[in-house]
Amino acid sequence: MVAKAFSEVRVLDCTQGVAGSYCAKWLADFGAEVIKVERPGDGDVTRKMGPFLRDESHPEKSVTFFYLNTNKKSITLNFRSETGSKIFKKLAQKADVVVENFKPGKMSEAGLSYDVLNEINPRLIMTSITPFGQTGPYRDYEATNLTVYGLGGAMYTMRAGDKPMGRPVVEGGLQAEYVTGVLSFIATVAALFQRVDTGRGTWIDISAMECVASTLMGHVAEYPYMGLIRRTNPFAIHGYPIGYSVPCKDGWISLTPGLGGAPNIAILIGKPELQDDPLFAKPSARMDNPEKFDALILPWLEKRDKWKIAKEAQELRLAFTPVLSPGELLEDEQIQARKFFANAKHPVMGEVTYPGAAAKLSETPWQEGRAPLLGEHNGEIYGSLGYSKEELIKLGTEGVI
Amino acid sequence: MGYKLLDGIRVLDLTMVFAGPVSVKILADLGADVIKIESVQRSEVYTRANVYPENEPGEEPWNRGCFFHTLNAGKHGVSLNLGSEEGRELFKRLVKISDIVIENFSPRVMDNWGLNYEELKKIKPDIIMVSMSGLGHYGPLRDFYMYVPGMEGMSGLTFVTGYPDEPPLLSGYAYGDWVTGANAAAALLTALYYRKTTGKGQYVDVAGREAACCHIGEIIMDCFLNGRNRMRVGNQHSSASPHGCYRCKGEDNWVNIAVENDEQWQNFCQAMGNPPWTKEARFTDAPNRWRNRKELDKLIEDWTSQYDHYEIMGLLQKTGVPSGAVLNMKEVNLDSHLIERGFFQVIDHGEGIGKRPLAIHMPAQFSGIESFIHKRAPCFGQDNEYVFCELLGISKEELARLEQEKVLGGTPNFPPGRPTRTDLIEEQKAGWFDPDYLSELRGKYGEDIGLTD
Numbered sequence: 001m002v003a004k005a006f007s008e009v010r011v012l013d014c015t016q017g018v019a020g021s022y023c024a025k026w027l028a029d030f031g032a033e034v035i036k037v038e039r040p041g042d043g044d045v046t047r048k049m050g051p052f053l054r055d056e057s058h059p060e061k062s063v064t065f066f067y068l069n070t071n072k073k074s075i076t077l078n079f080r081s082e083t084g085s086k087i088f089k090k091l092a093q094k095a096d097v098v099v100e101n102f103k104p105g106k107m108s109e110a111g112l113s114y115d116v117l118n119e120i121n122p123r124l125i126m127t128s129i130t131p132f133g134q135t136g137p138y139r140d141y142e143a144t145n146l147t148v149y150g151l152g153g154a155m156y157t158m159r160a161g162d163k164p165m166g167r168p169v170v171e172g173g174l175q176a177e178y179v180t181g182v183l184s185f186i187a188t189v190a191a192l193f194q195r196v197d198t199g200r201g202t203w204i205d206i207s208a209m210e211c212v213a214s215t216l217m218g219h220v221a222e223y224p225y226m227g228l229i230r231r232t233n234p235f236a237i238h239g240y241p242i243g244y245s246v247p248c249k250d251g252w253i254s255l256t257p258g259l260g261g262a263p264n265i266a267i268l269i270g271k272p273e274l275q276d277d278p279l280f281a282k283p284s285a286r287m288d289n290p291e292k293f294d295a296l297i298l299p300w301l302e303k304r305d306k307w308k309i310a311k312e313a314q315e316l317r318l319a320f321t322p323v324l325s326p327g328e329l330l331e332d333e334q335i336q337a338r339k340f341f342a343n344a345k346h347p348v349m350g351e352v353t354y355p356g357a358a359a360k361l362s363e364t365p366w367q368e369g370r371a372p373l374l375g376e377h378n379g380e381i382y383g384s385l386g387y388s389k390e391e392l393i394k395l396g397t398e399g400v401i
Numbered sequence: 402m403g404y405k406l407l408d409g410i411r412v413l414d415l416t417m418v419f420a421g422p423v424s425v426k427i428l429a430d431l432g433a434d435v436i437k438i439e440s441v442q443r444s445e446v447y448t449r450a451n452v453y454p455e456n457e458p459g460e461e462p463w464n465r466g467c468f469f470h471t472l473n474a475g476k477h478g479v480s481l482n483l484g485s486e487e488g489r490e491l492f493k494r495l496v497k498i499s500d501i502v503i504e505n506f507s508p509r510v511m512d513n514w515g516l517n518y519e520e521l522k523k524i525k526p527d528i529i530m531v532s533m534s535g536l537g538h539y540g541p542l543r544d545f546y547m548y549v550p551g552m553e554g555m556s557g558l559t560f561v562t563g564y565p566d567e568p569p570l571l572s573g574y575a576y577g578d579w580v581t582g583a584n585a586a587a588a589l590l591t592a593l594y595y596r597k598t599t600g601k602g603q604y605v606d607v608a609g610r611e612a613a614c615c616h617i618g619e620i621i622m623d624c625f626l627n628g629r630n631r632m633r634v635g636n637q638h639s640s641a642s643p644h645g646c647y648r649c650k651g652e653d654n655w656v657n658i659a660v661e662n663d664e665q666w667q668n669f670c671q672a673m674g675n676p677p678w679t680k681e682a683r684f685t686d687a688p689n690r691w692r693n694r695k696e697l698d699k700l701i702e703d704w705t706s707q708y709d710h711y712e713i714m715g716l717l718q719k720t721g722v723p724s725g726a727v728l729n730m731k732e733v734n735l736d737s738h739l740i741e742r743g744f745f746q747v748i749d750h751g752e753g754i755g756k757r758p759l760a761i762h763m764p765a766q767f768s769g770i771e772s773f774i775h776k777r778a779p780c781f782g783q784d785n786e787y788v789f790c791e792l793l794g795i796s797k798e799e800l801a802r803l804e805q806e807k808v809l810g811g812t813p814n815f816p817p818g819r820p821t822r823t824d825l826i827e828e829q830k831a832g833w834f835d836p837d838y839l840s841e842l843r844g845k846y847g848e849d850i851g852l853t854d
Contacts, residue, residue, distance in 0.1 A: 003595070003599075003601075005591045005592070005594060005595040006591075006594065006595075008598070026587060026591075030591050050639060050640075051619065051622070051623040051626075051627060051629070053626050053627070054626075054627060055627060063619050063622045063623055063626060063627075064619040066622070067618040067619050067622055068618075068619075114768065132738060133742055133766070134766075135741070135742060136738045136741045136742045137737055137738050137741065138738040141714075141718050141723075141725075142718060142721055142722065142723040142724075143723050143725065144659040144661065144723045146636060146638075146644065146645075146646075146657050146659045146723075146725075147657045147658075147659055147723050147724055147725030148725065149657075150646070150655070150656075150657040150725045150726065150727040150728065151725040151726060151727075151728055152728070152733075153728045153729065153730060153732070153733035154572070154574060154576070155646070155655075155657070155727050156655075156727050156728065156729045156730070157572070157573025157574045158562075158570065158572065158573055159570075159573065160563075160567065160568065160570060161829075161831070163567075164829065164830040164831050164832075165653060165830055167646055167648070167655070168646055168655055168727055169562065169563055169564060169570060169635055169636055169646070170635075170636050170646075170657075171558070171562055171572060171576060172558055172559075172560075172561030172562035172563075172617065172620070172633070173558070173561060173616065173617040173619070173620050174619075175576070175616060178615075178616040179579075179583070179616075182583045182584060182587050183427075183583065183763065183764065183765065184765075185587050185590075186427060186431075186583070186586055186587050186590050186763065187763065187765035187767070189587075189590040189591060189593075189594050190406040190407060190431045190590060190763075191406065191767060192594055193406065193407065193590070193593060193594050193597055194404070194406045194407075194408075194770075196597050196598065198404070200769070202767045202768050202769055202770060203767070203768040203769075204765050204766070204767055204768075205765065205766040205767075205768075206764070206765050207742065207764060209738070209739070210739065210742065210744050210764035211764055213733055213739065213744060213760060213764070214579075214744075214760055214761065214762045214763075214764050215574065215576055215579040215583075216574050216730075216733070216760065217419055217423050217468070217471060217472060217574065217575065217578070217579060217760075217762075218419070218448065218452070218467055218468030218469075218470075218471040218472055219468075219574045219575070219730065220471075220730055220733055220734065220760050221452070221467040221468070221470065221471045221757065221759055221760070222452050222467060222730060222832075223730045223731050223733075223734045223835070223838055224467075224734060224757045224758055224759075224838065224842055224850075225452050225453065225454050225455075225467040225757065226452060226453070226454070226455060226456045226467075226821065226823075226834070226838075227731075227834045227835040227836060227837075227838035227839075228452070228730070228821070228823075228826070228832050228833075228834055229729045229730045229731050229832055229833050229834070229835065230573065230574075230730060230831065230832040231573075231653070231729075231830065231831055231832050231833070232573045232831050232832075233571070233572075233573045233574075233575075233831075234825075234826045234829070234831035234832050244568070244571060245554070245559060245568040245569040245570070245571065246568075247568065252554075252560075252568060252569055254550035254551065254554045254559070254571065255550075256547075256548050256550050256551075287822065287825060288825070310545075314544075314545055314546060317546060318546065319546040319547050319548055319550075319551065321545065321547050321550060321551035321554050321555055322554065322555065323554040323555075323559050323560055323569050324554065324555050324556070324557055324560060325557060325560045325624075325630050326557035326560065326561065326617065326620055326621045326623075326624040326630060326631060327624045327630040328557075329556075329557055329614065329621060330625065332555075333540075333541050333542065334536050334537070334540045334541060334542040334543070335611075337539070337540040337541055338537050338539065338540045338608070338611070340611050340614070349626075352622070352626065353622075353625045353626075354618060354621070354622050354625070355611075355614045355615050355618045355621055355622075356611075357611070358584045358587070358588065358607075358611060358612045358615040359584055359585065359587070359588030359605055359606065359607045359611075359612070360537070360605065360606040360607075361588060361591065361592055361603055361604075361605050362518075362603045362604040362605070362606075363592075363595065363601055363602075363603035364591065364592070364595050364603065
């Protein structure tokens with residue numbers, strides 16, 4: 001049997017949506033027993049969120065739910081009800097981690113604050129994920145992926161180099177959510193790590209806005225160092241036009257000429273006599289005249305396919321890479337050789353192919369698996385707490401589970 | 402308690418630029434003891450040499466760059482030439498007293514030096530080694546040269562970012578590097594926890610492109626399962642409207658508004674003062690609003706452009722409508738919410754730079770575990786004596802000899818320090834400059850910003 005990194009760890013995933021589910025997915029995919037605690041009836045909101053398999057809106061056909069909840073178990077529980085709150089405490093007693101993303105204060109209102117849970121189980125780690133954190137002036141603000149991404153400062157830089165005053169655009173997909181999910185996972189594991197020695201749990205307060213702002217890395221320090229507020233990726237800092245998407249025959253390609261000169265570009269486009277031309281030899285010349293550089297290279301690119309260009313350029317040690325559409329990933333030879341895509345059989349969705357491991361670990365590899373059906377594990381989990389079938393039926397009719 | 406979560410974990414950081422250093426910075430924020438290794442022959446030129454305080458490279462430009470300061474705060478710094486036999490021997494002795502080695506060289510480099518995981522494991526059986534690269538450490542394209550554009554562009558992320566009628570858009574802040582680094586840190590913590598509970602180390606292979614694919618999982622699956630190759634949609638929502646980025650009063654001032662249901666729409670209309678057009682049939686329900694979103698967006702922008710973006714956010718939040726100012730780098734640095742929660746650490750960089758607020762990279766608060774402020778990012782070769790003499794027990798004479806032979810040293814081979822071309826940035830409008838930045842920061846962080854104790 002393959003070793004699992006979190007084989008002894010039990011997690012209650014009480015989150016809805018993307019960020020919290022993604023955090024708990026990491027734990028589940030590396031072997032933790034993750035129990036998704038869903039609302040009776042509807043379940044996690046992502047069950048209602050598209051895309052759906054064959055566009056059929058159905059709680060067991062949400063592609064988003066599947067992706068974010070692989071390898072988890074699902075139970076239903078209304079822990080706002082008195083009985084539900086009691087049951088939750090029983091679950092928390094035997095858990096190592098609770099991940100939740102209710103609005104600040106909601107867990108306390110349900111009588112399930114960290115203090116209460118910590119008293120029942122001093123080893124418990126609770127990871128609370130909210131848009132703005134449990135404190136501060138924006139604490140109770142409403143937010144979505146779009147608004148958090150803008151508040152985190154990332155969006156202001158999202159403009160093409162030739163349209164620096166244009167309308168900013170959000171990064172594709174739901175990046176504010178994923179960013180928050182990964183960082184929540186890291187914080188949770190760090191808490192588990194220290195617990196081995198101290199025996200103590202902790203309450204982790206994560207703010208999505210801060211998570212997004214942390215992705216700015218050094219760029220946010222351009223202001224305190226020289227008062228610069230970037231609108232895009234300035235050529236003048238890099239000394240070269242970095243990575244913008246340039247059209248070629250069958251799509252787009254990104255060019256990164258490199259920090260030094262790029263005389264090999266002249267060779268690539270069949271004009272070796274231009275190797276010593278400042279446009280190719282000196283980044284500063286390109287910096288001053290990006291359009292002259294473009295006029296030489298664009299017509300050549302337009303007649304060729306992206307993979308062909310990339311491979312020829314790579315032979316010349318040029319960092320040219322194709323801009324791939326999601327659909328083109330399946331045919332990518334590197335992806336295939338690394339068996340990046342995973343497969344799982346789902347009782348309703350059938351055979352499902354989805355993105356696999358974000359990292360390959362030699363001893364405790366990432367595990368493929370499917371997402372649970374709503375309440376699929378009620379019998380197993382509540383049974384282990386000592387509830388009989390009759391009691392479960394009663395709880396069901398009362399709307400507790 | 403001044404307890405550090407990763408107390409006693411020693412990391413050898415061989416990485417450069419953004420992806421690797423941010424990964425290790427996350428560990429440093431969690432309290433790991435990091436030794437960053439550069440060499441006289443090959444220092445972190447790109448991050449050390451860019452964006453200087455007050456745009457002045459000074460006499461030691463390599464100790465003044467803001468990118469380096471941000472991503473290496475709290476780390477020790479040594480210089481060591483792994484290209485030399487003696488350098489590699491010293492490195493191996495460091496491995497013996499370390500827990501983690503993390504590198505982002507081209508895939509063949511560590512092999513060529515005889516420092517791959519199999520070799521390191523012989524020296525330290527429970528070592529965890531992390532290799533970060535663009536496309537992974539094996540496979541036919543493993544030697545592709547690439548930077549952020551490759552990690553984002555080859556994952557599908559760039560393709561789905563931007564407006565429908567414009568080219569795929571690369572991020573303006575090296576997001577693909579962050580994704581690579583954060584996922585490497587996540588994998589590393591996983592391996593570290595496993596080692597803590599079993600005593601076993603392992604090897605971790607992180608491909609930045611694959612990590613980025615994981616961040617658009619549902620989009621890639623939509624394509625596999627439904628044959629839909631998702632195009633760029635700008636800021637649109639798939640079914641709700643209004644949902645987008647709207648122009649506000651003043652130059653380059655924007656606010657995001659995301660109305661996702663009818664209740665929010667009613668509240669939104671109320672916040673605008675219920676103008677008559679909101680009652681028109683074409684905007685009554687969600688499907689109609691979505692169908693007529695272009696006209697709707699125009700009418701909304703007529704309203705937003707009368708106010709500053711913070712004002713709009715305040716007005717809309719009062720009625721429970723999700724909205725947020727699109728903050729620029731100045732506003733992020735001065736934002737009261739971020740400051741109150743301690744997102745920025747004021748770090749003293751000594752004479753000529755002084756105190757500057759720098760972001761943290763593990764933005765989480767742990768109850769009962771006190772946070773701590775990092776020391777400044779290391780000057781080049783700053784901790785050679787501590788690491789080689791104190792930790793490895795080398796004599797000072799020996800250290801001097803190694804320095805003479807350029808196995809290590811205090812001065813890197815470095816290109817001349819050049820100020821940033823502010824004229825070009827302004828001309829190309831790639832950014833703008835606030836001449837009063839120091840006084841703005843002093844108003845928020847204290848009068849000693851830019852000064853040293």
